[in-house]
Amino acid sequence: MSNPPKADPIAGTPAAAPAAAFAIPRDVTLWEIFVTFLFIGAVSFGGGVVAYLRASLVLQKKWLDEERFLSALEIAQALPGLNATNMSIIVGDRLRGIPGSVVAFLGITLPGATLVMILGVLYASNAKNPYVNATLVGVGAAAVGMLSAVTLQIGRKQFGNLIDVAIIAVTLIMVSVLHISLIWVLLTVGPAAIIIYRPRKASGSGPSEPPESVA
Incomplete structure (x- = not known):
């Protein structure tokens, strides 16, 4: 006979079981991967492909969670080439390898x-x-709206952190206001962000946690 769940000493009710960690599915067929990305490529008009990628991969298929999607997107944007093709290669590799x-x-x-x-x-x-x-103008305007919406959805964690907001603001000013080449932005802001978030040893043991959110 299994033991009953332990009661919460404060509330007097059984404690909830910890949430299971997200695991990328490994049983996805190559055909399903092809059809999914074929559909994304067919309907993502006006440059709003990031919104379609998130809707398909995170919300519908659940092949990625928000954190892994954002991580793949960051890598895709840092690499040469189109974000959509870079994302497809990264996600396809995580699902079924080469x-x-x-x-x-x-x-x-x-x-x-x-x-x-x-x-x-x-x-x-x-x-x-x-x-x-x-x-064409209407499609472009709709794409801007979709990109803005998905930016708010996947970036809400970063918007609650003062350091992240500062990095976003500096990047935005350098690219949109000062019109500095993206290469130079990556070579300056990127190393600065790495230094800020590099693992540090706490006074006790183990690496320190990243800066806490202000939200």
Whole structure:
């Protein structure tokens, strides 16, 4: 007979079991990876691919949690190339290794490559059409809205930390106001952030915790 759960000495009720740690699924098929990224590549119009990636990988498929998604996104943005293709390679590798990276990359790039070739021919003959230009402006505005929403959703933890907010503000000013090359921003802000968050030994034992959130 199993022992009953221990009671909370304060509330007098059984203590809740600790939440299980998130584990990346290893039974995802290559076909499922390909179809998922094919769909993301087909519907992510206007540059809002990050929002679609989060909706599919975190909310629907639950292949990643918020922390792992943000970690993969940070790596994808720091590497050369498009964020979407970098993300597909990283996530595919975490799910099924190199074969997963290959099918994820093919899935997310195939719709865009096909559509660009078709629309490129059509746009050449309709470039001055005001309805076409208005449609593109509307799609771009919607993409900005989606990117803003997903930034607030996945970055809410960083927005509660004064040091993180300072790093975000400095990066924003350097890129958007001073128009400094992204390479120089990475070479200056990146090492500074690494120094700030480097593991430190506490007065007792073990590394110290990162700065606490003010929220």
